[in-house]
Amino acid sequence: MTIRIIQDNCIGCGACVIACPFGAIMQADAKAFISEACTMCGACLKSCPVNTIVRETAEKKVSMDKAKADYAGVWVYIEQTAGRIRGVSHELLGEGRKLADAMKQELAAVLIGDNVAALAKDIFASGADKIYLVEGAEYSHYTTDAFTAALHDLITTYRPNVLLLGATNDGRDLAPRLACRVGTGLTADCTGLDIDAGTGLVAWTRPAFGGNIMATILCPDHRPQMGTVRPKVFKQPVPDYTRTGEIVNIASKVNTENIRTRFIELLQVCTTSCNLEEAEIIVSGGRGMCSAENFQLIEDLAEALGGTVAASRAAVDAGWKPALHQVGQTGKTVGPKIYIACGISGAIQHLAGMSASDIVIAINKDPDAPIFKMADYGIVADAMEVLPIMLEELRNTKAG
Template identity: 50%
Template structure:
């Protein structure tokens, strides 16, 4: 759709200028002119009393989708260290690349990051595109999206995967807009349609009450952000060999509108639930905020991490960074303890792929028992002290 002014009908009343929420309309003489900031929202069309503004269909030239190939993974780095989700994306990307009979590629943006290239190849990348520039040392939307978009235009990947991290959730939409393509956010499953070869992108919808599978049939690349902790990590093979392609990177003055002046690290305790091997999680069944002290004691004995359901976070018993579930972190530990967690579908969506799930709940009909490998119907304030005593006995 495109917004068009019919000059013969325009009376220069400026109503459209005042109504436009994006300041995309200006007056040139006594005629309204639509600017580049227009989003085709249609507010001006209904606001014009003289019917001088209209929306018209624009016939879009269809792209030759056969020109696009290969699976790309955004190799997100912070402080020159590749983030763990990248290895999950390489693992999943390898499966997709094999089904499409194409190459698995990684795009690495940073400054003096050559030491990470071999690691990406060892984890499955056939090709590593390297964008090396001092402006890319720390993330900025303008800098990274420009480099990524130019690489997409030149090399035409069929599929682009990014981690659903703070950076990935900012960068993905920016690239999608620049590339005039779609983006499916927070995917938990990716697969290639065996009939037409399109990427089937599955994500929770309607608060996690159903799973929606989305395709991008008419544009390329097909883009997805993937939740950390959902996919299996790529296997490490130091004998693997791959190709390195260095991208030409340059920026005009003031092309990057934001500048990172200083990075201030939080003094708060950092929690990495997606990397935890053992998680001790609590729900509203623990009764109060003080209940987490008992969970912390068990987690410490086991070398694990405390977590919580959304209800506990909403109640103010624990910070959001500890939340597991649809609106929190998706986890895949070896051992997941669920104490006093009823098993709402939103929570289960975030931990159901754990290797072993042990649930403790007073209600024998609690939904959590349907996904648990082991279940104990009982009072967690009796069960946990018993576990602690047994751990002490074994340690002796």
């Protein structure tokens, strides 16, 4: 139940301001408005000479609740490129399976692309019950207009309760546009998913205030409940290729004339050395490397290990490595088998980006550096002295 003032009819007489015993009605620009201090006592209703204050019953809320009941199912948007599903999509299928089971609902995947039906077996193996498949030449490369239109059509037709997307470059572009189009909320860059015991809603957890606190966000009034999840936060499920499911083929309704961008050429500005989310071994450097020239040691060690080069925000801000290599709260979230932190003190923002690593090896000359609290193995020494020794040992081992 709520009390509101019909602004178009308000004459600004001030009678309701005087009548309110709680001071919850104020006046501005010759109009009265009700603040959050209102207790819905109703004292203002009879005071209005033009009957512009009304009490609304719960009928509207009942209607909204009924509409929300029409939404069911957990959906995962599948990112794929060059005929290969990105790892974050498998991670989300694993977590989506847990959410769907807890909510006793169906887990569905949304696969959009050109000639991508062959990927269905991998999607079912990761836990999906159903796949909504949209194929067409207009989806051969990701474009905001085409993919937003396709997903918007699916949502309005099939009404999912929950939609999960990866917090990748494409996901961060697609999700807010889609949330605005369907009129729902979006929790971005989540690092945790759960079911709220009191409401049964998805509890989206994400870092806030520079990673100093973890905020849990609910979306009680709108559907679908949407969120983007950082890659490598969750582990990929063990695939079960005995699983099968239903494929729903959806005819494309996208008009190519409405796609405002045109693919001309793919430029490889960064090779696999920048693909931090998929890397199994990462060698990362921080402020303790002292200069861009010293990062050659990081690159040599990564090459010897068959790994990938990363950097802390301090190293990126100093211009020693491009932002594509940054790991942390404002960079990429990684979860390799081995993470070697060289000259990185371990600020909370950096730890948030690499905490999912299986094994952490830290090299820092400060014995009290926070990175050692997370490290499985720690070396208290100057990274510039340790890295050449490690390289020599690796090369000798390979030579032998």
